[in-house]
Amino acid sequence: MKKVFIDAGHGGNDPGASGHDLKEKDITLAIARQTKNYLDKMFSGVDVKVSRTKDRSVTLKERTNAANAWGADVLVSIHVNAGGGRGFESYMYNGAFKGKEKTREIQKVLHEAILEETGFVNRGMKEQNFHMVRASQMPAVLTENGFIDRKEDAVLLKSAAFLNKIAKGHAVGIANVLRLPKKQGIVSQVMYRVVTGSFENYTYAKELVRLLAKKDMEAFIDPHTSRGKTYYRVVTGSFQELANAKKRVSTLESYGFDSFIVNV
Ligand SMILES: [Zn+2]
Structure with missing residues (x-):
């Protein structure tokens, strides 16, 4: 059984960075929870612990002590950046230590x-003297997932669908690192997604969701990034069967909404 320790940065009376009505501590908790969910659901041979499961204060020392005492195989500390920039970067300890190449x-x-x-825009792999990566006795990586005080990133971080993507990235990465076997019988639940419009402007996407709601069509915004550019997809249905996705497209057309199907 491999042991994975997921650290949700900040919490309680330490909100972390903030901006655009967002607090870092809430985002890190959502990502940490979802990462555990993905690992538990999709992979076997893994035991996952998180440093906190709610909004509470935990010192840095308490976090690394918990991981060390448990004997985790890997630790990932989840954070959100601030202070000028855009995109994703990751950190390991910058000092000399045993197993640095493996880390x-x-x-x-x-x-x-x-x-x-x-x-995400790639800001690169970096090294730093952070407590979480220094005091962990197992390979430890700290991730900085977007900039909370940058509008383009904040819009992404406000989307639950996007936080799920960040979590899935963490889970898949950890599974690759530990060579975790996929659970038997697990197939991607959703194969076809119906998209009714894709916009560079978030306001347009929100307006379309409002118009669809008037027709009792439930929709959500799924930010899709490619080469650093973000598109806001309005998703109106997710299906395992292509025939059902096509049916949804016809229904939407009858209301005057042109839609298309994407594979996921
Ligand atoms: Zn932080």
Whole structure:
């Protein structure tokens, strides 16, 4: 059984960074929870612990003590950036330590999985003297997932669908690092997604969701990033069967909404 320790940065009386009505501590908690969910649901041979499951204060020392005492195989500390910039970066300890090359390999696998899943702008793999990566006795990586005080990133961080992508990137990366076997019988639940419009302007996407709601069509916004550019897809249905997705497209057309199907 492999042991994974997920640290949700900040919490309680330490909100972390803030901006655009967002607090870092809430985002890190949502991502940490979802990462555990993905690992538990999709992979076997893994035991996942999180540093906090609610909004509470935990000192840095308490976090690394918990991971060390438990004997985790890998630790990932989840954070959100601030202070000028855009996109994703990851950190390992900058000092000399045993197993540094192995940790660098782990950082690389994790870094690439998160970029692939999110389409974040790549700010690179870095080293720093952070407590979480220094005081952990197992390979440890700290991730900085977008900039809370930058409008383009804040819009992404406000979307639950996008936080799920960040979490999935972490889970897939960790699974690759630990070579976790996929659970038997797990197939991607959703194969076809109906999209009614894709916009560069978030306001337009929100307006379309409002218009669809008037017709009792439930929709959500799924930010899709490619080469650093964000498109706001309005998703009006997710299906396992292509025939059902096509049916939804016809229904939408009858209301005057042109739609298309994407594979996921
Ligand atoms: Zn932080």
